[in-house]
Amino acid sequence: MSRSTLFLLFLAFGVSVLLRAPMLNRPLSGHHEFCTAFSLIILENWQRDGLLTHSGAPPLTSNAPGDRGATWMGAGSALNNGRYYYLSHPPLGLYLPHLWFRIWNTSPSAWGLQVFGLLLHGLFAVGVMRMMAWFAKGDAPLIAGVLVLFMPAPLWFLGNVYMSDIMVVVPWVWHVVAAQRLFGDVGNRPRGMVAFALGLGIVVYTGWLGILAAVVDLGLTLYRWKRWSGRDRTRLVMGIALAVFIPMVLTAWAYSDAVGQVGLVDYLQGRFRQRSTALGVGEEGALYHLGHLLMNYRTGFLPVLLVLIAAVPFALRALRSGTPRIPPGAMLFTVLTAGPVVLEHALLLEYADHDFVALKGAPFLCGTAALVLAAVGKQPWARWFPVSGLLLISALGAGYFWHLNADAGTSVHKDRGLIITRQILPEQVLFWTGPPAEPQMVWYAKRTPWSVSSVDEARAILVRTGQAQGVLFSPDPGGHGLQWTVVDALP
Known part of the structure; x- marks a missing residue:
């Protein structure tokens, strides 16, 4: 990536921050700002009591004597010494904002957490651009980076709203960058295995998406099995295994120390029964939740989806003519970015009712739309189409974002x-x-x-x-x- 490309991306990031400025630091209200409040309650309890007092587990109940045992947000398996714990996700996505407030020596606040989210959004956009630059030349990387800055889902969920399962997209996209280098190298030796395994471990320690990313990584390893020597294959499989095992052991140790092993197992089993496709879809049925998921993607990425829908007839025509223009590396990009997300939706369909879950589709959707816009721009009659199309789509995304969230600050x-x-x-x-x-x-x-x-x-x-x-x-x-x-x- 050139300096000029990075400068343009940072300029676009600045515009996206200004766009959201009137919505920041308002009274927490609706549209999943309860996630922000949820996170702030945990962070304040950690700061007041000490992180190690809870063995690193996230407490929801305050330490006031009259609050212990309070049945707000439930009770049972995750209740210990009168304190209720939230154990649905690995803890790194909450440890980092805790460290953020410690560094600044300030109490947890909505404003501080929103600034942290904005920085994550910038890092996410750079990661998407770097991911695209590995296999796509020309304008596509910058277009993809700008698109993830101006679609409604990233604008809202990497700004006003915060929770650990939102933050997971940031280390995940950077893990994709490392995985592209490792699996896409045409040489006989896998490159960058340390960065690959370390990145995967961070993703696993942040959210369950990391487990599914590891499944995809293992599948790619088996697919390319014959390319590498026995020693390299062993190192890679061990790297994936350790990247999953170590974060899971750390998570289980912290959580079971707070609520006990039986309590942790009961809690996780209950959450899986509630969220899983096989057990959690309830009387509504899978089609209801699938419709909800599609609606969430429409809400979060409507302008990008319109681009992709418009490109379908041309893609089908190219396939029928036998001359599809697919950049080398595009298939690997598709597997790495779409594979874990599709697996999560398939396994945890009820969980996808939360509209922030659609944020995980941003790298694939925005990256693919960028390829479409860049491909059209290569036609002699459409030289300026990538620029004009990007401006139009970004404006539509920003406008739709405002339409969805302008009244979100009205709060009781x-x-x-x-x-x-x-x-x-x-x-x-x-x-x-x-x-x-x-x-x-x-x-x-x-x-x-x-x-x-x-x-x-x-x-x-x-x-x-x-x-x-x-x-x-x-x-x-x-x-x-x-x-x-x-x-x-x-x-």
Whole structure:
């Protein structure tokens, strides 16, 4: 990549940041900003209690005496010493923002986490451009990098929203870069095995997508088995195995130390039953969740999808004529970027109801669209098409992003959370009745609520836990406020 290409990408990144500036540091609201609040609650608990106090496991319950055992967000297998833990993903995606706030010596905040996400977006765009530059010449790498800066899904989920399974796309795309070098080298020796294995290990330690990337890597190793010597094959297989084994052992050690081995196994089995295609699709059926997944891709990448749909007739014509212009390395790019994502959707279809899951399709979708635009630009009559097409598609992506998220800052959660902080004392127990308490409200309240259905249930909890008094809050039907009543253990 030339310096001028990097400069243009950084210029586009700056524009994408300015585009989102009015939406940053607003009260956390909807469209998965609950993920941001969710992450902030964990980060604040770590900073207040100490990371090692929880053995590196992510705690959701605050350390207030009245909050221990609170049934908000569930209980059971991941409940230990009154603290509920979130163990659905490997921990590196939360360790890094914890380190980020430690470096800056500041408390976790939505603004700080959003800035961290913006930096990840820039690193992601550079990785996509570097990935494309390995096999595509001309304008395609820059086009792909710019597209991932201006599609609605990356604009939102690598800015306003943060969770570990969003961050996983960043180390993953850089692992793809290392895998391209290793599997695409025409020589007789695999190159860059250390970078390849290290990158895969980071992906595995960040999200379950890493396990599926390892499956694809192993498949490519077997496909190219005869190319390498026995020693090189052994090193590569061992590298993949260690890249999976070490992060999984570290994750299992941290989580089981917090909730016990049985508790961890029960928790993960329950989450898999809920999310898996075979067990978790429920009464709606697989077609319902598949439709939801397609809708998420439409919402996150509509302009790019229109380009790809428009290119289908021309691709079919080229295939029928026997002269398809497929760049060398494009098939490897397809396997590395589409393979793990397709496997995840196939195995965890219910999980794909979350629209941030579609973000994992960004490298393949934006990279393929970039190849289409660059190919059209090679025609004598369309010399300026890549530039004009990129500007139009980016503008459409930015406009669609604003259409989807312009009202996302309208929130009742901060108002209600601040009411709770003003009306409850540290020694009182926080009770909540009504619709489930959203993480955004809990973040602003700085307390963990007990979900109850009545004053009598709240009083029974006070007696059982040995607490003297609590406050029962419920939503005000007429607005953003709350109604509340003091509950004593002894009536």
